Amino acid sequence: MFDLFKAIGLGLAVLLPLANPLTTVALFLGLAGNMNNAERNKQALMASCMSSPS
Numbered sequence: 001m002f003d004l005f006k007a008i009g010l011g012l013a014v015l016l017p018l019a020n021p022l023t024t025v026a027l028f029l030g031l032a033g034n035m036n037n038a039e040r041n042k043q044a045l046m047a048s049c050m051s052s053p054s
Contacts, residue, residue: 008029018024032040 013027016027028044032043035043
């Protein structure tokens with residue numbers, strides 16, 4: 001049962017930035033809070049490359 005709630009929570013976390021792009025910054029900072037600047041910049045670059053249309 002816990003796995004179901006975990007999957008639903010993960011699904012909502014993935015869909016939230018698509019539904020409301022303004023929350024993307026807060027979500028990114030929350031997930032990357034323990035990273036140093038170099039790691040955070042690398043993740044931001046990877047995310048922007050993956051999300052941009054080909």
